[in-house]
Amino acid sequence: MSRTSSALERLANREYEYGFVTDIESDSVPPGLSEDVIRTISKKKNEPDWLLAWRLKAYRHWLTLADAEPTWANVHYDPIDYQKIVYYSAPRPKKKLESLDEVDPELLATYEKLGISLAEQKRLTGVAVDAVFDSVSVATTFKKELEKHGIIFCAFSEAVQRHPELVRSYLGSVVPYADNFFATLNSAVFSDGSFVYIPKGVRCPMELSTYFRINAENTGQFERTLIVADEGSYVSYLEGCTAPMRDENQLHAAVVELVALGDAEIKYSTVQNWYPGDEEGRGGIYNFVTKRGKCAGARSKISWTQVETGSAITWKYPSCILLGDGSIGAFYSVALTARRQQADTGTKMYHIGKNTKSTIISKGISAGHGQNSYRGLVRINKGAAGARNYSQCDSLLLGDRCGAHTFPYLEVMNPSATVEHEATTSKIGEDQLFYCRQRGISEEDAISMIVNGFCKEVLRELPMEFAVEAQNLLGVSLEGSVG
Amino acid sequence: MLKITNLHAKVEGREILKGLDLEVRPGEVHAVMGPNGSGKSTLANVIAGREDYEVTGGEILYRGENLAGLSPEDRARDGIFLAFQYPVEIPGVSNMYFLKAAKNAILRHRGEDELDAVDFLEFARRKLKLVEMNEELANRPINEGFSGGEKKRNEIFQMAVLEPTLCVLDETDSGLDIDALRVVASGVNALRSPERAMLLITHYQRLLEYIVPDFVHVLSDGRIVRSGGKELALELEEKGYAWIEEHAAA
Ligand SMILES: Nc1ncnc2c1ncn2[C@@H]1O[C@H](COP(=O)(O)OP(=O)(O)O)[C@@H](O)[C@H]1O
Ligand SMILES: [Mg+2]
Numbered sequence: 001m002s003r004t005s006s007a008l009e010r011l012a013n014r015e016y017e018y019g020f021v022t023d024i025e026s027d028s029v030p031p032g033l034s035e036d037v038i039r040t041i042s043k044k045k046n047e048p049d050w051l052l053a054w055r056l057k058a059y060r061h062w063l064t065l066a067d068a069e070p071t072w073a074n075v076h077y078d079p080i081d082y083q084k085i086v087y088y089s090a091p092r093p094k095k096k097l098e099s100l101d102e103v104d105p106e107l108l109a110t111y112e113k114l115g116i117s118l119a120e121q122k123r124l125t126g127v128a129v130d131a132v133f134d135s136v137s138v139a140t141t142f143k144k145e146l147e148k149h150g151i152i153f154c155a156f157s158e159a160v161q162r163h164p165e166l167v168r169s170y171l172g173s174v175v176p177y178a179d180n181f182f183a184t185l186n187s188a189v190f191s192d193g194s195f196v197y198i199p200k201g202v203r204c205p206m207e208l209s210t211y212f213r214i215n216a217e218n219t220g221q222f223e224r225t226l227i228v229a230d231e232g233s234y235v236s237y238l239e240g241c242t243a244p245m246r247d248e249n250q251l252h253a254a255v256v257e258l259v260a261l262g263d264a265e266i267k268y269s270t271v272q273n274w275y276p277g278d279e280e281g282r283g284g285i286y287n288f289v290t291k292r293g294k295c296a297g298a299r300s301k302i303s304w305t306q307v308e309t310g311s312a313i314t315w316k317y318p319s320c321i322l323l324g325d326g327s328i329g330a331f332y333s334v335a336l337t338a339r340r341q342q343a344d345t346g347t348k349m350y351h352i353g354k355n356t357k358s359t360i361i362s363k364g365i366s367a368g369h370g371q372n373s374y375r376g377l378v379r380i381n382k383g384a385a386g387a388r389n390y391s392q393c394d395s396l397l398l399g400d401r402c403g404a405h406t407f408p409y410l411e412v413m414n415p416s417a418t419v420e421h422e423a424t425t426s427k428i429g430e431d432q433l434f435y436c437r438q439r440g441i442s443e444e445d446a447i448s449m450i451v452n453g454f455c456k457e458v459l460r461e462l463p464m465e466f467a468v469e470a471q472n473l474l475g476v477s478l479e480g481s482v483g
Numbered sequence: 484m485l486k487i488t489n490l491h492a493k494v495e496g497r498e499i500l501k502g503l504d505l506e507v508r509p510g511e512v513h514a515v516m517g518p519n520g521s522g523k524s525t526l527a528n529v530i531a532g533r534e535d536y537e538v539t540g541g542e543i544l545y546r547g548e549n550l551a552g553l554s555p556e557d558r559a560r561d562g563i564f565l566a567f568q569y570p571v572e573i574p575g576v577s578n579m580y581f582l583k584a585a586k587n588a589i590l591r592h593r594g595e596d597e598l599d600a601v602d603f604l605e606f607a608r609r610k611l612k613l614v615e616m617n618e619e620l621a622n623r624p625i626n627e628g629f630s631g632g633e634k635k636r637n638e639i640f641q642m643a644v645l646e647p648t649l650c651v652l653d654e655t656d657s658g659l660d661i662d663a664l665r666v667v668a669s670g671v672n673a674l675r676s677p678e679r680a681m682l683l684i685t686h687y688q689r690l691l692e693y694i695v696p697d698f699v700h701v702l703s704d705g706r707i708v709r710s711g712g713k714e715l716a717l718e719l720e721e722k723g724y725a726w727i728e729e730h731a732a733a
Contacts, residue, residue, distance in 0.1 A: 436573075440556055
């Protein structure tokens with residue numbers, strides 16, 4: 001008994017490997033939010049007037065929301081002082097960058113340490129990476145190769161310069177600037193992120209990936225990602241993130257918009273490993289993110305796969321608007337909360353078109369004092385004849401000081417719809433652990449195996465390289481901690 | 484190989500084993516019989532090192548070494564195997580993957596080379612034949628959706644793969660129909676060897692028609708109250724456990 005709980009304890013308080021700080025000069029604006037700050041950000045990025053106007057519209061709307069910061073989620077934190085946050089911080093370039101070779105070696109080393117090689121000649125795997133450091137994108141690999149297929153994959157700010165018409169027609173088309181408190185804030189101050197456009201009929205030949213890193217102190221990260229898959233195209237996109245260990249909480253309020261036109265497919269995968277805070281709940285990232293995809297065309301497909309192991313607080317509901325007839329949305333999620341982490345996460349599936357289909361598989365794992373809530377909405381509109389949804393929410397508890405909660409919401413306005421919901425809660429069994437150990441498997445490996453088995457349906461949705469990373473993260477393998 | 488002296492053990496504060504003695508030498512097969520609740524599974528779990536069973540007196544020597552303080556995984560790696568009375572299900576974890584991890588943990592512990600995926604598969608396939616188990620079943624998540632008989636067969640398959648030195652089989656016969664019993668028994672018999680010892684825990688003597696023991700012990704209220712040769716099992720069958728209990732009390 002005692003040994004088992006000590007292994008769970010170690011899991012709950014597992015070391016955060018990515019907590020180092022990169023010592024680099026940065027160009028930051030002073031803390032605080034005002035029209036001036038927004039104008040400064042926009043000017044630094046040499047943005048067109050329409051974009052500045054959009055930001056300001058968002059900011060003015062945000063001011064009216066002062067009392068509307070969401071409180072319905074099952075998470076608890078002290079009020080955030082938005083005037084103490086730095087809204088823009090960029091590593092200061094020594095000179096203008098012509099190629100990847102000129103990226104500050106300190107930055108390259110940072111990404112190497114995180115296991116992300118930006119030196120593409122060394123990259124054998126077919127993954128193109130956009131690296132976002134604090135507020136700006138520092139490098140994008142494999143750009144040339146992708147351009148041959150007409151694919152655009154670049155920093156958001158670069159897209160604004162080079163493809164303003166595309167950005168302008170899709171920006172805010174899925175998550176409008178007035179959508180919610182954090183999305184509105186993001187619309188006002190977003191600094192960088194990735195932009196992807198896949199032309200008609202093109203199957204993107206490699207995985208596209210963005211790696212987000214928060215480095216600077218007291219800085220918020222407000223990135224914005226926009227992915228447009230034109231008719232009949234396909235893309236698989238991966239997102240990873242880490243941050244240094246700091247005692248203060250840091251805010252990450254991103255917006256991701258996906259647009260899939262007729263017969264297009266977007267697979268969006270996230271392995272989120274922001275700093276979770278320490279055992280006492282000091283520090284860690286507040287991950288308040290709005291992610292939404294629109295299946296605009298007939299038979300289009302969007303799937304969200306997420307493995308959430310980090311952050312002090314996670315508040316996110318990657319959603320699908322199933323507009324096109326026969327379009328398909330999916331949400332596969334693993335959320336692990338340990339230490340004092342809190343997660344309120346789930347999805348929303350809006351069935352609007354006929355014969356639309358959605359699948360929700362959610363796996364919540366709680367350890368330590370972690371609190372894990374699944375919150376999901378399935379809405380079937382009047383016109384969505386023949387719509388189908390299948391939801392499955394499973395919770396696994398490790399230890400008895402953690403919690404799991406499920407909040408499913410169903411709104412069915414069309415009688416021909418089929419909706420199924422299943423939910424289970426289980427405790428990692430002493431019997432299961434003993435069974436594994438009796439076969440010679442160490443306690444840590446046994447926990448890791450049982451947890452990974454529990455998450456299998458989600459992990460198999462991840463691209464290969466990410467699946468391994470995710471398993472290691474959940475892995476709990478706790479190298480060297482067993483004598 | 485196994486020498487248990489004056490063993491006392493508690494579960495949830497209640498004493499279940501009350502001074503048990505047992506000695507098993509290499510190559511021998513011992514049957515431990517006893518009524519429900521007499522402490523048979525407790526004995527099996529205590530040998531395997533389950534932590535919610537507290538040893539309050541006596542000792543267990545295994546190959547001359549005192550097992551006290553040794554973790555379940557270390558005991559397993561040293562060659563102790565328990566075929567569970569109620570094998571658990573572990574959703575999403577493939578049986579073969581699990582067994583390969585177990586086999587390699589044991590090999591590593593012994594300083595031997597680990598098996599790669601190809602070698603392991605070949606090795607495991609030979610063992611599957613032994614228990615007439617098909618590969619599809621072996622690849623499914625551990626015991627998930629297995630019938631009672633399939634679970635027991637899987638235990639013997641795992642035993643064959645891990646090649647233990649001391650095999651403790653806890654009511655492997657219960658819940659088996661006669662055909663399954665025959666298959667499981669022939670699997671067990673194939674594993675009998677001069678270096679390997681077996682402890683067969685059973686409620687009925689039926690199993691002992693197929694796996695003939697060298698010794699039979701009767702467990703009652705946490706103690707071995709009688710020991711003898713294989714004929715003791717028959718006598719027990721004839722006269723019932725009540726006879727032993729009266730006898731023991733007398
Ligand atoms: N984990 C446990 N918790 C509480 N009581 C137990 C536990 N395991 C066994 N017991 C009790 O110990 C006694 C012996 O059980 P057991 O060893 O399983 O007997 P057998 O296998 O001979 O049927 C029974 O009274 C049983 O209720
Ligand atoms: Mg029993």
